[in-house]
Every structure is written in structure tokens, then in C-alpha cells.
Amino acid sequence: MPPRSHDVADKAGDLKRASVTASAIAEALCKSMEVRKDTRLNEWNLGSIEGMRKDDAAAQHADDWAVFSQWCSTNVAEEVTRHTISGGGESMEQVRQRAALCIEEACCETTAGLVIAVTHGGVLGQLLRHAEPNSVEPRPTPTNACISRFRVQPGGQWEVLSWATSDHLSGDASPVAATQMNHKLAGYCDLVRIKEPPPRLGLTFVFGPEKSFSEYLTTRYRGSSTILCGGRFALGQLWPNSVSTFALTFLPGYWYLRDQLPLVIDGPIWLDPLGLVQLVLGITILVCFLLASTINPGIIPRNESMPQELEQHLDLRGVPCHRFLKISNITLKQKYCTTCNIFRPPRSKHCSFCDNCVLRFDHHCTWLGNCVALYNYRYFVVLIYSSTIFLMLCIYVNSVVYGMQAHQEFGPDYGVLDVLYVLTEDAWLLLFFVYCLFLMLAVLLLSVYHTVISIQNLTTNEHVKNYYRDGHNPFDYGPYKNCRQIYCYPELVLPEGEDKIEADYVPFGSYSDGQSFDEL
Template identity: 30%
Template sequence: MAEGQEKPKRLYQVWKGSNRFFCRGRLIFGPDVSSLITTIILIGGPAVSFCIKVNHTINVNKKDGKDSNYWYIVLFVAALLTCLDILFLLMTASRDPGIIPRNTKPPESEEGFDMNTPSMEWINDRTPHLRLPKTKEVIVNGHPVNVKYCDTCMLYRPPRASHCSICNNCVQKFDHHCPWVGQCIGLRNYRFFYMFISTSTILCLYVFGFSWVHIAQNKEGILKAMRKDILSDVLIVYCFITVWFVGGLTIFHFYLICTNQTTYENFRYRYDKKENPYHKGIGRNLVEVFLSKIPPSMNNFRAVVCEDDMVAEAPSADHVRTSKEKIDIEMGDKFSESNGISLPEILQNLHYDDLEGNSKDKERSVDFDIHPSPFVFELGKRDELVIAHETENIHQV
């Protein structure tokens, strides 16, 4: 490298989101990664204490000449559940949840649309001459869905995506930001998140049950045994309280999986009065979450980037829209159609990549399957919207 020449930077070093990277960009966490340590302590502390208690029981049985094979199995299962629980937690917290790459610049001014209607708004102060529709309607499995323009990432979000204010990223199939995991839960880590909370539930029930077994084995009576066995008492109370939280969460997310909803959609009553376009039946919904191939990350955080390619800064707080404008509407708004407003050419000429199954038919509408690709502005190519995901299925109605 020539003297005075700066060492090229990698994408994770210039990333504008709030994520924290480790192992030179191989691991990506949320900004509140420190909460992960607290969660590990809350899981590991009681589990290790229980294993110590079981080991003590084995030693006592050996001295009394009793068979300890039963407690060896109990100890092994407890250790296995603990390791799996922490493993699923780390797999959830340390991977890209489905972050959609930002555009480096807003759309070019020639691609703008400058009709003054409620469905249009200024994008930001850097392009005061450019206006774009706030929402764009697409068809998902035969149902109209509105995709929203993200001022921060400067792209049209794909259906089911949302911008996380904590991580400052648009995430595919955004479910929620979990403070216990310290990471967004989305398309690429939801499976591991559910396995984490379900394993936590099983571990709580397991420790709770065998803690009672420890007490019941005392021949002096339950009350006297509880006064002597303080550790088992603490574990029983702790697991009883915890299982209501993680158990309820497990049941709730199992319901979401069976109905093919996200937490974000459920909390906004998205499908209470409208048919869910993503629901395929319980069996296929379960297969989609647990048995389908996880799409590869859309970001190569270790890729070398040039200064000119760095992602633009987010708009300042002085230009934040009103609360009504900031509501994340993805279904329903048809203002532009009802008023006969034609969309600009950049929004009409959509090009779709990686079509699977049938060939293109221009006279038929495009129908997105489970995870539609994001509409991303490629600034070097005018009048073009890139569908940026290799594994997303697009078929014709």
C-alpha cells in the first residue's frame, strides 16, 4: 500500500445502522447487545444451580449405597437443555435478521413526480425538488398491499418489512425488536428465536418439576424439607414466575406461526377485518418457518467499500413528518387510484428478477409469494427498480 494512502474500509466499519459488529464483521448484534449478558445469566444461573443440586444428590446417594443412574440422566438432560437454550439465544442475537441494504443516494430528480397531493411528500431536505408517492400498491397472492417509502433507507420496503427505530434498519418480515436478545427478530432469525423461547419453557418446566422431586424425596415431610432445602425453594419460585412469561410467549408465537402473522402485524390488528394474504394453512405455515431454507443475507458486511459508496446519513430530526404521516400503512390506502393520479415512470416500470415456475406474462398482474423482494432504487440506472433477493418466489396469478 502506498505511503499516505488510507487502508480500504469494510462495509461493517461504515454501516449507518446502530448495530455492533464483532469478529471483523462476521457477527452482527443490536445496539443493546449488553442485555444479552443479562439474559444468559438469567438462564445459566438457575440451570447451573440445579445441576449442582443434582450432583449433590448423586454424591449423597453414593454414600448411602443407593442407585444414582436415574439422577445421572436428570443431570445430563438439564445440561443439554441449558446448552441448547444458550446456543439458540446466541444464534438469534448474532446473525443478520434480514436487513435490507440502504440506497446510497435518493432517486434522481428527473425521476421525480411533482403533483401536490396528500399521497405525496418531500423526501428530505437534500432533494427539495423531488416528490415520490409515500406508498406504492403491489399484489401479494391476489391481494393489494401497500409498500411504504422509507426516508432513512431511501427505498420502498417490501411487504411485511418495517424500519426498526432501535437498530435503525429496514428488516424483512419484521416481527419485533427483542430487548432480551438485543436484536431485531425478522426473516432470517425468527426460527432460532422461537426455538430459544420454546427451549427456555421446557427448561423451566424441567427444573421446576425435579426441584419438587428433591423436596418430595425427604421423608420428614414437605414442609420440613422446604425449610431445609432453600435452593430447591428458590428454583421452584423462580421457574414458576419465569414459565408464565416464556411459556406465554411460546404459545403466542406458535399461534402467530400457525396463522402466518408477525407480532408487528398482530399488534396493529392488520388482518382483523382483512384476509391475510400470507396464510397458507397451518401445515404449510409451519413448514415455512421450520423446514424452509433460510434466505442468505442481503449484505456482505466484510466487503471492501469505497468512500463514494458509503451510505448516506439519515434525515435530521428537524425534518421528521407528522405522526399521521409516520404511521406505517401497508394495506388499504388507494388515494392515488381514486383520484386518477398516474404514478411516475420509475414506479410503473418494475423489473422482477429470479422468476420461478411460469414465464412472464405482461397482461397478467404480478403476484408475490411469501417473502416479496424489496423495491430498491438503483441510482445508476434510471427508470428501474431492483428486486433484490435471490430466493424470493414470484409467480403469476
């Protein structure tokens, strides 16, 4: 609420309208948010001149009116702030102390780190004086529904983040103010432009990250991953899962190559076509497993605190407002990550397991113990493709072995029942056969699924959460170009043309909530 005019000594408010406003804010933000009415946020008690007009107050209580008039001036002497109004009125210092104490107590009690206080402009002015007691710079007069933001540190240190802003009032801001805001944003609205594809095929684990990023990962990184080799590799918090997966897959595979495969071929396995194919597949699976589970998937550097230029664009929760990205003439919403203090790049997501924002996040793989994202997605896909073929051949070889055993026991005229009888004779071989069958079905379904989403240039995260509900995927340029980007040039944002992204706090034309990076 605006401050009272010095021409009229209005009646002190009882926070009735403020309570209604606070309830509406709580309903909009979180229905379980607690709304408290604290009389320490009431407007001034003006004692003897309460409710009187200027002329009457000046005539009947000249001294009190003189003090009140000085309070309404820009610069108030310190001794004047301690003068009280007769008739039980308050001094400026008393108003300042009670309002500041109210806010500080609320900050100590909350666990959310955010307190929203709805009060009168006069009280708001005293909070400003409390935060900047020595400031002589004039501040704009607060208007109705304006927002001021303060940071209250432990120990009672106050900092003014923004004062009397009204950017949140759509349609109420003046054209001049809107133009000035757009000019302020111009310095960081164009996020990235890459005119030529990177010459390297994204083999960052060989070349390593850029020097500045490598220095960040090795000295200032705060996530849960373990960084190795200057940022080339990153082990997820669940890295023991990858060790378990390795044991559960490669030990049976080694037993198969050593004991089962030689039963159906003559000589060394690398001299037989079937043996050579499975040996190559086994090596491919091993290499891709290690790369997919250990390569830095695309960790994004975080900021220690919120960038200063964003403090003018906070919502009621104290979080930077959503930005809107224009990609391929399609508008998408971009969210600010409060953990990493960054606007998440397109298609990225904050992984709760690894505590990182990750580029082109696909999913967090429990079996690998790492995120599958920008830099290791291709190895993950090759892993499941190779595993599918390898397991199919294992099932084929097992079937041949069962046939050979049935032939030895029952002769050339053995039947299905004879094969089933042979199955029951060797428990380990039966267990391995069932193991291969179920595992093959699982990776086969994964292979088909990732083939489909790769053709559409979707991530698992985008597909599962159905981001592009109207079918307008700005990253879809056709099967060939999509796959070329994903598997050869993953650093590119778009499969074709210039990587150009525009950003603003106002949507570019029409906008659909379905097209959002809100949870990315």
C-alpha cells in the first residue's frame, strides 16, 4: 500500500486489506502456506493527530504536526526519528524497530528461506531506513501492489535487493518502463550462436573440457559426483550400482565365452565367424559400459549465488521469473534452477541423485550409477544395441547346446519333451538360459524405444513427460539429421543451420504451457 500523504493524517490501518492480499498470495503460491496477522506491521499510531486533516492538526497540535511533517520529508534527522506523538502515538524509531523485529523473527522461524510480508507503504519505508540507515539517496515512492525485496542475514544484517518494483503487474507497467527493461535484458538475451559444427565428434573424454571448465570441476565443484581426470570422467553418487551391474553381467558373459561357446565351434573362438562376432560384441559392450558409466555426462557449472542482473526480475517467492526461449520459431519456457543458480540450458535438467544440472538430460540410469545425457548417450545406445545382439546369439548357442545334449542321450529322433528333460539336468545352464532370455527382452525393448525417440530427436525425459503435446518439437529435423546430431555432433542445439536462441521474459507470440522446460 502507498504511504499516507503528508496533507492528510489518515486513520491507521488495521491490516484488514493486507490480510486479504496475503491470503490471495498464499492461495496462488501454495495452499498450505501459513498466513499470520502481526500487529507489528500495522501503520503508524499517530496519537493525538490520528484521523485529523492537515489544517486541523496544524492548528490544534502544532508540535505533533511539525514532527509528522518532518517524518514525511526525504531526509530526516536522527533525533527527529525518536520524537513521539502525544496522545499515545509512536515515534519513527519505534515503528522501525517493531516492523524490523517482526520480519527478523519470521525469518528465523521459517524453514523455507522466504517470508512474504504485506504491509503499508509507511512501514515499508521504515524497513528501508532500517536496511540503509546511512543512505541519503532518494528512493521512488511505493505504489499500490509494488514489491520490495530484502535479504536478512543471520545477526540482523539487512540488504535491499529491489525497491518498489511493479514489473509483475502485467499491463500496468508503462511503455517507457517496459522499454527500459528490455534494454537491460538485451545484454544476455541471445544465449548462444554456433555457426559451424564442432570439428571433433564430441570425444570430450579424449580431448578434455575447456581449461576454465576443467578448473571449475577440479576446484570449485559442489555436486555429488566424483570428478576424475580434469573433468573428463564423473562417477555418480550411485557408482556402487555400476560395480554390481558389471559383476552381474560380465561374470556370466565370461563363463559363457569360456565354457559354453566352445561347445558349438571348432578351435579358438576368434577363428570362428560366430565366435569372432560375439567376441567383438563382448569387447564393444565392455568399452561402452565403462564409457557410459564414467564419462562426464554434461555437468553444467553452477553459480555460488544468484547473478546480480536477475535480482530485478524475481517473483513473489524470490526466484527469478521464467524466461521464454525462441527456438526454430517455437516458444518454450525456461526455468531457473535455485540449486545451481542458473537458467537451465535447453533440454537440461537437475538430477537429484547427482545434484547436477546436466546438458540434454535423458535419464538417470540406476544400473550405470550415472546420468545418461549429452556426452554419454551414444555409448549407452550402442551398449543396449550390442547387448541385444549378443544375448540373442547366446540364446541361439544355448539352444544348440541343448539340442546336442538331447541328441547324445536320446539319439537323432529326440523330441521337445527330450529337450525339456535335458533342461532339468543342468540347473546352471537352465538358469543362464532364463537369465539371457529376460535380459534380452529388456534390452530389446530399450533398443526399440531409444530408436524411436532418436528418430524424433526426443529425450526420455521429454517423451515421458510429454513436453511437446501439440507435436511441435523445435529440435526435430527428420530422422537422418536428428540421428546425425545425436550420435555425431551432440554439442549442437539444432540438427541443422545456425544455433540461434533468443530469450526474453515475455513470450514470443503465442505460447503453450505444454511446451515447457519447467521440470527439465
